Amino acid sequence: MNWQTWLLFLIALAIGIGLVMYWLIWVTEGAYLGSWAVRWLYDKGASTYDDVKQYDPIDEAAFLGNPLFHRLEEAFGPHSLLLDVATGTARLPLALFEIPFYQGEIIALDLSREMLREAARKTSNHATRITLIHHSSVPLPFEDHSFDAVTSLEALEFMPDRHAALREMVRILSPGGWFIVTNRIGMDAQLMPGHTDSPEQFEQLLASLGLAEVHTRPWQEYYDLIFARKPGHSSAGRGFTGSWLHAMRCPECGKAGTEVLDAQTWHCTACKRAIPIGQDGVWEIGL
Numbered sequence: 001m002n003w004q005t006w007l008l009f010l011i012a013l014a015i016g017i018g019l020v021m022y023w024l025i026w027v028t029e030g031a032y033l034g035s036w037a038v039r040w041l042y043d044k045g046a047s048t049y050d051d052v053k054q055y056d057p058i059d060e061a062a063f064l065g066n067p068l069f070h071r072l073e074e075a076f077g078p079h080s081l082l083l084d085v086a087t088g089t090a091r092l093p094l095a096l097f098e099i100p101f102y103q104g105e106i107i108a109l110d111l112s113r114e115m116l117r118e119a120a121r122k123t124s125n126h127a128t129r130i131t132l133i134h135h136s137s138v139p140l141p142f143e144d145h146s147f148d149a150v151t152s153l154e155a156l157e158f159m160p161d162r163h164a165a166l167r168e169m170v171r172i173l174s175p176g177g178w179f180i181v182t183n184r185i186g187m188d189a190q191l192m193p194g195h196t197d198s199p200e201q202f203e204q205l206l207a208s209l210g211l212a213e214v215h216t217r218p219w220q221e222y223y224d225l226i227f228a229r230k231p232g233h234s235s236a237g238r239g240f241t242g243s244w245l246h247a248m249r250c251p252e253c254g255k256a257g258t259e260v261l262d263a264q265t266w267h268c269t270a271c272k273r274a275i276p277i278g279q280d281g282v283w284e285i286g287l
Contacts, residue, residue, distance in 0.1 A: 027191050031158045035136065038158050039111045042088075046114035050089055057098060063219070064153075065095035069102050071178050071227070072149055080104040080148040081244055085137050085169060086111065086155030090119035090130070097126050107147075107244055109133045109140070113282070120280040131244065133283040135251075137165040141285060142172045143256045146247035149173075151180040154223060157195040163205075170209045172247070175232025179211060182223040189222075199224055251275075251285055 001009070024030065030037030045052070072080045078101065084092050087108035096102050108130055110116050116132050123130050135141060137152075137159055150169045159165045166181075173179055189196040197205060203214045203226070211228035219225035248266075249256050252273035266275040266283065276284045 023191065027188065028195070029158055031160075031192065031195055035111060035160050042112035043114040046089070046112060046118050049115065049118065055091060057094070060091065060095040061098040064092065064225075065099050065102075067227070068092075068149065068151070068178070068180055069096060069099050072104065073101070075176055075178065076148045078103040081146070081247070082106045082149040082151065083140075083142070083147045083169075083172065084108045085140070085150065085152040085165070086159075087119060087132070088112075088115050088153075088155075090123045090132075092151050092153055093119075093123060093126070093130055097123070097129070104129070104148075105244055106130045107133060107247075109135050109137070111136050116282045117280055120282055127281060131283065132281060133285055135283075135285040138168055140168045140172055141249045141251045142247045143249055144171055145174045146172050147174060147177060149178045149180065153180075153182050156181060157184045157189075157192055162195065166205070166209060170211065170230065173230045175230055177230050179206075179228045179230065181206075181226050181228075182219065183216070183226055184222060185224055186222050202226065 024032060025037075025041065030041045042049075072082070082096075082104055084090075084106060087093065087110050090108055093106045093108055096104070096106065106129065108116075108119060110119070110132075111134075113134050116134055120132055123132075133141075137155075138161060150173045152165075152169065156162045156165065169179065169181075183199060183202045184192065184196045185199065199216050202224075203216060206214050206226065206228050210230065212231050213227070213229040215227045216224050217227070246256070250268040250271060250273055253268060253271035255268065255270045264277045266277065267273070278284055
């Protein structure tokens with residue numbers, strides 16, 4: 001080949017590599033590179049995340065907070081215990097806290113420490129009703145059937161094993177509890193093979209995990225919002241006034257109900273594992 005051919009080849013190669021990198025980092029947000037890449041990207045973008053997303057608090061309360069609140073109130077009364085997986089900057093907790101009648105408690109978990117730092121800042125006025133935990137979605141450090149609701153928004157397609165994550169979320173959901181999750185749709189979903197499902201396939205997937213009353217509603221340009229319920233009846237959160245720690249499993253020995261909590265550290269009395277609590281209130285369980 002002459003030098004012109006080599007030059008064209010190198011230009012085409014550079015363009016191809018650039019397109020692949022754009023797909024890996026921008027379109028799929030590191031999902032195909034592993035959890036470390038997803039965590040790194042969200043850590044780097046945490047301070048500007050809300051500016052990019054431009055959430056409207058009124059819309060969030062109307063189309064996210066209210067539908068969930070009414071389901072929880074009907075099933076469990078004013079008090080309930082909710083887990084938000086991949087909470088980010090506390091989008092869903094804030095949507096619920098905007099509702100004056102909501103009196104529940106929220107545990108919010110995320111892989112990105114910097115996103116949790118932003119979440120802690122934004123929820124400081126509700127610090128007595130929300131606990132932020134730095135931990136991955138698999139495995140979840142909680143007992144079976146512990147939460148009245150489990151939510152996960154705009155996150156499932158970025159998890160290394162979304163089926164394992166779904167199984168974990170269903171495991172800790174109490175009978176009669178509500179599961180709220182998003183499913184990526186549109187052209188972007190087609191660009192994430194193996195990480196997304198069609199609306200029909202996703203409903204079938206949730207049903208195969210034992211969930212019922214599966215209902216998909218249009219929500220955003222790139223996402224559907226799905227409500228589903230775990231069959232059965234439970235009073236796990238009705239009149240919930242105690243500590244959420246009854247649901248906590250030691251990440252070291254797997255035992256529950258063996259904790260001692262002081263101002264800045266959680267201790268397992270069974271294996272002596274200690275979990276520090278950051279100055280911003282985030283539990284540093286680890287990944």
